[in-house]
Structure formats: C-alpha cells, structure tokens
Amino acid sequence: MTTEAKPRALNRLQSMYALRAEVDKMYEGGVEASEEGKPVAWVMLEGWSNAILNAMGVSTVFPENYSSLCAAQGVATPFLDRSEAEGYPTHLCGYARTCIGYSSRMVELDGEIPPEAPAGGMPKPVLLVASGEVCDARFKWFQSLGRFFDAPVWTIESPYPGLRERLMEGAHERNVNFLIKELKAFVAFLEKLLGKKMDWEALEYTGGGTNEINRWRWEINELRKAHPGPMNTRDFWSAVTAALFRGAADPDVITKGFERMYDEVKERVDKGIAGINRPERYRLSFEGLPPWHSLGFLEQLADRGWNFVIESAYRPPRPITIDLSKYSDPMERYVRRRYRRLEDSLREDYGPEEAEIILDEIRRDGTSPRMGLRHIKDYQVDGVILHVLLTCRSTSAGLNLLQHRLLDVLKVPSLVIEGDIIDVSAFNPAEALRNAEAFEETMDHYRKVRKELGMPW
Amino acid sequence: MSYYLGIDIGSSTSKGVITGDGDVIAQHLLLSGVNYRLAAQKLVDELLAKAGVTREDIACTVATGQGSANVELADQQIADIRCCARGIYSIYPSVRTVIDVQGQSTQVLRLNGEGQIANFVVSEKCASGSGRFLDIIANVLQIKLEEVGPLSLKSKNPVTFTTGCAVFGESEAVSRVAEGVAREDIVAGVHQALAEKISSLVGKVGMEERCAITGGGALNIGLISWVERKLGVELLVPPEPQFVTALGAAIMAEDTCKDG
Amino acid sequence: MAEPSKGLLRAQEIYQDRSRRALELQKQGKKVVGYLCIYPVLEMMTALDIVPYRIFGDMREPITKADSYIPAVNCPFLRSCLDLGLKEKYSFLDGIVTTHICDVGSSLSGIWNYTVRTPFSFHIDTPHTLHETSLEQERGLLEDYQKALEDLTGQKMTKERLQEAVRVHNEQRALVRELYELKKQDPPLISGVETIRVIKAIQSIPVDEGNKLLREVIDEVKERNDGPQKKSARLLVWGSILDDTALPEMIEGLDANVVMDDTCVGSRAYFGDVELTNDPLDGLSHHYLVDIKCPRTFRTRDYTDVRKDYMTDLAVRFSYLRDYVRDWKADGVIMESVRYCDTHGYDVPGVRDYLDSVGIPSIYLEHDYTEGALAPLRTRVQGFLEIIE
Amino acid sequence: MVRIYFAGIDLGSTMTKIVIINDDEQILAYVVHHTGAEHRHLANRVMEEGLAEASLSIDDISFVMATGYGRINVPFADRQITELSCHARGVASFFPNVRLAIDIGGQDAKGLKIRDGKLLDFVMSDKCAAGTGRFLEVIAAALGIEVEDLGGISLRSKQKVSVSSTCTVFAQQEVVNHLSAGVPLEDVVAGLHDAMASRTARMVQRLKVEPDVVFTGGVAKNAGVVKALEENLRCPVLVPEEPLLSGALGAALLGKEHVLKALARGETIQTGERRLDRATFFEKE
C-alpha cells in the first residue's frame, strides 16, 4: 500500500471564503451598530421581517445562524448545558438551546456580550422577531427568552396551510391579504417602537436585492447539475449563510460574491473539475439541516468518492419575473413577489405536465409523493442522506416518509444518519461511516434497478 | 491452493473462517473477552492450526465486526453488514431478507438477487433490543443460553418489562421471580420484546421472502419462533448462523484478491 | 371495591371499547370523522350530524409500524396514533380532521394521507397568535372547512344548525364544568382516573349522547359514598396529552388526589363557552383561537405593546392556573409532558417561574408515553408529596 | 429514664442498610449487606443483626421507617418514605450547611436541593443504567476487577480517555476497544468516572451548585468519582464517613421526628405489627 499524502478529498471553492468572511463582518456590524446606539433585533430566518427591519434602519442578527457558528467552532456545548440548567428539556431545538444558554450567560454578565462568544458575539436585542414559519419552535423559543430580556417579541404569523387546502377557491387570495395585513401590523408596531416612519422606498431596495442574489445562487445551482458535480454541499453551506442571513450587510457586496462564485463554478464545469479531489463514484443529496459541528465528516465521505452535488435545505427559488405593475401598494408588491400560488410554482418547477399530475394527486389524496423530489431527478442523484435531528421536529418528522417516496417514485435509496445540528454527542461518526460503506451496495443495486426501468440515470 | 481468511471480531464472540477453492476448510470461534487484539491473534493461530496451514498460505484476509481494527493480519476491513450479505448469499441465494441478531445490535438487510444490499437498517443506540438483554436475563436466572429459547416457548403468559433498559432488566427479572412469576414467563417476556423490536426493524426495510436469520441470536430456537409468529413467515436458519459474517468476509477476501 | 354504578360504569365501558357506538351510528348511515387534538371545531361537525371521534394513541401497545414513517425522536403520542392507524384501528373512519397543533401534528396530516388514506381529510392551519389578522384568518379557514364538510355530507350547514350545535356543545362544556365543581370538595367526589374515563368517553360519542352521559355521571357522583378517599395532598396536573388513566392511577395510588387538571384530555377544552354570535363562525373562531389556553398559541396581554415585562407576561399566560389552584384548593402542581413535545417543553421553565412567584410548589415529569415508563416516576411524585407535606 | 429507639432501613437495589438510633440521635448499630441476587430477602436479617449489635429486641423499637427501592416490602416497617427525603435528612445531620446533595446508588442518581436541612427540590436520572452505580458494576465485572478498586485505579491516571457511549452496554464495548488499542486501564477507568460525573453534574445544574455540596450513596465510596465530580462541578465535594448510611440514618431520624410530632399532638403512634418474617423484595406494581 502506498502512503503518499493524498490531497484533501474536498475541493473547496476559493470564492466561498470571501462570502464566509462577509458573515463575520455582519456580526461585527451588529455589535458596532449596538455600540453606536442603533437598534438591534434578533430575528429568524424567514422571508418577511428582515427586509422590513433593515428598511427601518434596524440591524438584524440571526440566533439560528449564530448557534450554528458556535457549533462549527466547537463552543456550543457550554451554552447547551446552561439551557439545561435553566430547566429547558434537552430535546428542544439545538439552535434555541444554544441561544437560551447564551442569553442566560448574558444576564449573568449584566447584559454584556460573553467574552467567549465567537465572531464578536450577538449584542443585546431591543426587539425579538419570532416567526411561525417553518416551525413552532421559532415562536415558542423567542417567547421563552422573556425569561432573560424584557425586549418585546413580535411573532410574524404566516400561513402554513395543507396542500389541498391551499388549492381551495379563494384560499390563495385570503392568504395574500392575511400576509399583507399582518406585515402592515408589524410595520405599525415598529413605527411605534422606534418612533419613526417606515421607509417604503428602502423596502423596495432591501426586498428587491434578495432577488439578485438568489438569481446568482440559482444559476450556480443550475451549473451543479454537471457531471462531475462541480461544487460540494460543504461549499454551499459555507456560503449560503451570507445569502440568507444578510442582516445589514451590503447586498451589492454579497451579490458580487455570488457572481464570482458563479464564475468559478462555471470554469470548473468547462474544465470538468469536480467538487471533490477523487473520482466521483456516487452523486448524493443531503436532506435536512447539516451537522454544523461535524462538517469535516463530508471530507471522509468525499474520500470514498461521495460527492454531495445538491441539498434540500435553503435551495434558492427559481428566478421569475412577476408582473407587479397592477399593484401600487408597496406591501402588496412585497408580499406578491414571494408568496406564490401553489399551482403556479408547481408548473414552473415541474413543467406543466407533471404539475397537473401532482395537482390531481393533491386534490385526490391531500398529498403527492412526487413533491420535493425534483432535485433528485435533475441532479441524477444516486443516493440521499437523511439527517434525522435529535432536536428538530420540523425538519425530521417527514424524512422517513421521504425515504418511502424516493424509493416508490424514483428508485433512489436513502440512508438515515441520526445526529443533530448543534449537539455533537448525538452523532456517531464511526457508525455512520460503517453504514455508509454498506449503503454503497444499495446505491449500486438501485442503479441497476433504474437502468432496467429505463430511467435516465 | 490459495487460502482466504475471514475474521469477524464481534462484541461477544470472535469468529474465523478459512476457505480454499470455494470450500470452507476450517472455522473457529472464541469469546472476544476484553482485549480484541489478543482475541484476534489467538483466533487466527488456532484457526490456522485447525486448517493445517500457515500464515504464508493465506492469500488475503478480510476483517469485519466491531473490533475489526484489531486484526493485524488484515488486508482490508469491510463493514459487517456487507460480509453478512455476502455470506448468506453464498448459502441461500434465494434469500431476500436477513435478520442478523448479534450480541450488541440487530440489523436487518434486504438483498437483491445478486447478494447485494438493497436496503438495511441497524438497531438504535440503546442495547435494549439486542441479544445482550437475553444474556443478562439468562445469567441472572441462572439458565444456560441454550435453554432460554426452549424455555420461553413453554410460557402462556409472558411478562411485560417496565424498563426498556437491558441492564435494569436484570433487577426487574429478579423482582418478578420474587413475586412468584414463572421463569419461562420472564424469558418469554424478553423474547417477545425482542421480537417486537425486530419486526419493527423489518418493517422499516420492508419484508420480502425468503427470510433468513443469522448471528448468535439464530442459535436461539425460541427467538426464531417468536419472530416467526410476529412476522408471519418461516425463517431460514443456516447451519452455522454465527459464522455467516466471517464466511462472507472470507468470500470477500477471495474477491478482493482476484480483483487485484 | 364497590361496583361503579350507572354513569361511571357506562363511561368506563366506552373508555374500554371506544368505537362501538361510532360503528353503530355509522351503520345507520352517519359519517364518523376522526380528529386530532381539541382544535378541529367540533361544532361544525355536529351541525351536519357528523359523529366526531377523537383519535388517541395507546400507551399499552408498542409502536411497531409507525417507526418507518416518523422518526422516533418525535412525539410518541402522535407516533402511537399513526401506529394504530397503520394497524387499521382507525380504518372505519370516514374522514380525519387535523389542525396545526404543533410541527409533528401538521406533518402527521400529510403522512396520514399518504399511508392510512382515510377517504376524507381536512387540515385547519389554525394560526398561532392573537393578532387581529389571525382571528380573521381563522374565520376564513373555518369557511373553507365548512365547504369541505358540506361536500362530504352533501348537506348545507345553515346558520340555524350551527347555532344549535354551538348551544349543545356549550351545554357539554357547562356539564363538564359542573362535574369539575364536584372535585372541589375534599375528598373530591370523583377521582382523576374516573375523570379521564368520562372525558375520553364523551370524546368518543356524539355530543348529545355525551351530555346525557355527563348528566348521569353528575347525578351519580353527587350521591355516591364510594368516592375517592381523603388524602394528604390535592394536586393539579398541567401538561400535554394524557389519554390514559395510568398516570393519575399512579398518583392516586399514593397519598394524593388529582383534583384539577389543565391537559387536553381534561378541562382544557371545556372551560369557557363559545359566544353565540350572529354569525356563529365569529364566536367559534374567537373561542378556538383566543379562549382555549394551550401553549400552542402565543398569548400576550397586548401584542401591540412595545414594553415588555416577564412577570406580567407570565401572569397573563398562566394566572388561570393560580385560580385553579385556589378554587380547587390544590397543594401543588405536577407538570407533565410526553417526551419530544416542544410546545409544552418551552413553557416548562415559565410555568415553574410563575408558580414559584405565587408560592405554589411544582414538579416536572417527562415520560415517553408507555405505561411501563410511568411506574418509575412514582418515587418522584412521592418525593414531591413529601416536600409539600 | 426510659429510652426510645428508632430504626431506619434502606432497602436499596444493590445494598441493604439499617441504622438504629436512640432518642439522642446516637447511632447504636448499623449493618450493611449486599442485596445481591442470591440473598434478596434481607430485611429481616439486617434487622436481626442490627438489634443484636445494639442489644435490643424488636419490641424495643418505637418506630421503623423504611426507604429505598424496596421500601414497600419491609413487612415490619411502620411507614415508608422516599430515599429523596431520607438522604436529604441524613446528609443534613452530617453536614448542616449542605445546599446540594448528590446521591448515586445502584439504580439511579439524584440531586437534592436542601436548605436548613429541608428538602426543597430534586432531580433524578432516567431509567437508564448509564450514570448509576450499576454502570460501574457491569463494567468492573467485564474487566474482572472489583468495584471497590476502581477508585484507586483511576487516581493513577495521567490522561483519561473520553468515553462517549451513553448506553452501559455500548460503553463496555468502547472500554474494550480502548483497552485493545493499548490505552492503560487507569486512563480508561478515569474516563468512565469522568463520563459519569459530567452526566451527573449536568443533571444537578438546575438546582444551582452552591457549597456545601455533599456526595453520598454507595458510589461516593469511589474516590475516582469524587474527584471527577469535583472537577466537573468546579467546587469541593464533601463525603460522609460512611456514605452508604445516609439514607438509613435519615429514615431513622425522620421516624423519630414523626413520633415526636405525633406525641406532641397527643396522638398515639400507629405502628405496624412487629413480625420479622421473610420480606419479598421488590414493589408490586
């Protein structure tokens, strides 16, 4: 056996580093703003509040992201322990528990930022903006922060209807109106809190900037369909933070960063360079949130020739031009730009034919097994890793069902890996590797099955 | 003639198989004890002696099992799930589902027609669903391992264990004895709980006949019968179920060697 | 032990064989619709003569089938419900209504549709805040729900029918409260175990029959002399789902009576009436969103207030517990939750803070929804009783 | 002057303990036996031995308080009380300033918040053998060493390894893996103690760790765990001279208080029948 030093298995994108640096800047910006006496809000990752807050001159920081930062730097555990000491059950969301522990520590320090906090820390909030979008933890969690800060909490209520219910006559318009009113109530609240008026023009700017960034991200993802996959999910995760948790960062800078990333990925595609420095034996998708504490695990998988060419979380929306000319109300424009009719987005994503099949299934069964599988097909994925999180119900509850659907519809196998976003003790890398080895045979098997069925990959 | 060696260092027992020309030349088993390295060395030595060959005669060695890293001789380490699949396929090519009950964990495999793993699942992080639970109970009730299975089949009224913990199962069993509960009802209770866990695992990968059971658990006719009842199918039991994984490893060794 | 006489005995029979009546009625041509949690606005089912049938799990049945559809790190109650669904225990249902109780609850509706495939299903995306817009939204959702139920039955839900249904359901609420009044005595006239049986029974049969049963139970309990013994401690139980008598049985096997509860197979659904508004949907949406005090809803004093104070906030959210403790003369509170319930889990320190601030002792018990796992909690409960003694 | 006597019996999952005191709270006798599998029916025997040591007869005992896992099954007990209260009481009699007591026995681990000798709040481990005395017993047995020796062995360690498995059975495997890889025994045992201590420390955080912190129960006899606990809690930990006895002593003391209170109220004390017959061990469900 040769023992020459092999190059690292992952082939990182250079353009990612600049974007990652922007994230640190964003936190530093938050602390600076706070020191200058500007209002700082803690917010969730959801589509609505961030741009509104920024348009109102409020700096935003993202505890969810901050928790993953703590986990990635290996300093989350003391915060988790503190949350437990405060009496919060250990199965609660790892992001929430890290944040609760952080808040508790801040109280102990009379509101100062803990010296051990990475990236300069999160300054004390004047406002907490919770959200019912994505999961319930996200409003229960901010509610429970009342224990540490007397900052007011606003919960953005957004519709989360069942699929069939979304198709009912009138439901879409009702949801749109609901959102418009809800967000206007939020603006009114902010105006009261800050004693100043909303800058609607600024909203057009902050709210519109997202589209430009997302367009680049979309284009990058389109490139990732190439064989071999030019960009590993590890780089995606490192960079995505800059796009999602922009806070007060300058949208132009971020846009430039992704533009550069596009160029780099494009170059790789042209030259046939992969996101891993090994032959691409398997193309995979990662479903669920990443194990922020153990991203190095991907290196070991890459060494086996596993290339995670795509992932389920945080995929950018398809860029489309929506005719907003008939809407003059800035909030209505803001909402309609993003909240789409289910029929429309299905048609755009799946093409008219498949969309009709899906819609029929939804009308009949209330669900369609095909949804959420498009990327598996598009990226010609051999296998899927399902990351079942000990502490996140919302992203884990449906994963086993997805496992069935992947097999039923696409004949693509999946492997469950149990772990957590934050809590490193929930993850057993040795066992995961052992199972990964066996999973290769399973992927081989289904390659044959798909071939027999005449499927394209 | 070339010989191939498969070594399976399990949590409770270490197993080795030597093949040559596609036949099993020798097999050997000993307790893993508290030093896998020593166990592996001893196993290899005794196995070679049994087969009447020397280390130099072995063309390739594959190690598998929990302690596979401790087999110094190994050319390659391969996950036990894969070895198990290969082993059973060589014995029963028609098998599509395998239940592998080991000392510490249980895994269920689905195979395609070529002995490849089409799906698999491994039991969770708590040992409450493993053969170990049975060992503990047998030990505390002072019943030989070979006898727990047959004894459990006599039960009309299996007890339900309130603790899920394999370790605390011991004190619970003792308390049941003190209450006058028959020993067969206690062991039947453990078997029933195990069979339930196994059937839930089988549910996850989907059942396809024929179905075989391997590992040390397959030596337990009681367990087999409880699982058969739960699943409603008949289980194939290979003649030497504990050696299936080691045999698979030896076959893998042969393949590896031939592939170069 | 004395034979429980008429009403209680009937409740116990229904508790043990829940579906018998629903199946009978189904044979007579009625639709039986299952529902999860207390939010699916039962009045609207009753108005169309649908038999609402609450879906429960079974603590005594190991979960073997559901694990391949929902990972084990999720609410074991809901996993058990799905498990029973997969074992065809709910295959007689004509429909199922789910609401956005919690994340797993809403995921479950999709999973149920994919696996159990009950012919009719509807999901109400009940909002989580008390914002004015949320109230309007709930009302709008109920309009859709109305349409769906009308399609299912081919009947019109007239204002009159709905008002009548609201009236009978309010009657049920009043009767349950009357029953709970009887728990104020010392010893209480009806035990925690019996209470669960009665509540579970009325959640298995049509509302008018439930009312009849409640009347029988109340009459009987008022007269009884075989009721619970006097014990050293009177307890309030707060928490998540508790659809089995195992926990109160364990508690009442010790030196304590469960005299009041705030759980969702207990008082939670019945305290507070639906206002009979001109358009019944107004009263209903208000009741289900605002009046029901479940941690799933984000409740604040005044959501437009820019100031915030933790203790005031706690008082707004939990002072009803202090009132319960006072009126039912409870000596302590057991906070109980199934494992992996985020909704209740986040509230535990807050409830504790509040109870501490008003001098009420409390203890938190987490269990994984199996009967066996409750027994080991006995020492904790007993230790708690020794503390409050 | 007529003396009255009280007995406290702690029927633990692993050890059975009895303490006999007089009304001056002097310990007249104590007996400790293994509850071990062969001789589970121990209650009467320890009582007999205790009485013999104190030169008393069963009728001299005014009140017998039983505690511990098998407390329901002491036929001659007048009352049962949880080991939570008994440990708190017993520990407070040794260390009046105790604010946090940690008890690790064979079957579970507990944290007790104590103020002025009174139990205010507590936490208990879940039904899992990891983090209990049994955890150490199982692993010691697998390694072929005595539980009593674990402490001394671990104190020799210079560089403990980390043991991450949460399950006893899997931890045993992990230990074997470490040993096979050539890690010295003392480093592995120290790792086990640390795993146990950090688990316990996390569990008791909610009660606020403030001195005096007292560690009792059988595992407190293990100097390695004591040291690991001090490291994990970052504060000194006091251990009673005979940590096994806290529960039984607390039971006897609580028995005495119970009697005095009753007498003060002019009530007669209700005592059970004094039969020293075979006890069945565990609680019936």
Ligand SMILES: Nc1ncnc2c1ncn2[C@@H]1O[C@H](COP(=O)(O)OP(=O)(O)O)[C@@H](O)[C@H]1O
């Ligand atoms: N003669 C027997 N009868 C019944 N069960 C047995 C017998 N021998 C071994 N077992 C069971 O097999 C298990 C060990 O299986 P094995 O496959 O050797 O495990 P591992 O590979 O983890 O060492 C033991 O835990 C025991 O329950």
Ligand SMILES: Nc1ncnc2c1ncn2[C@@H]1O[C@H](COP(=O)(O)OP(=O)(O)O)[C@@H](O)[C@H]1O
């Ligand atoms: N001399 C000793 N040295 C170290 N550990 C001991 C010693 N004696 C007992 N133990 C530990 O104490 C545990 C029993 O503690 P104990 O408090 O008596 O528990 P229980 O009350 O449940 O019987 C045993 O599991 C063992 O690990």
Ligand code: SF4
């Ligand atoms: S989705 Fe999951 S990880 Fe994200 S906040 Fe909710 S519970 Fe936490």
Ligand code: SF4
């Ligand atoms: S409950 Fe028992 S078997 Fe399960 S993890 Fe804990 S020690 Fe292991």
Ligand code: SF4
């Ligand atoms: S117990 Fe909690 S997690 Fe389960 S259904 Fe109720 S609210 Fe949801």
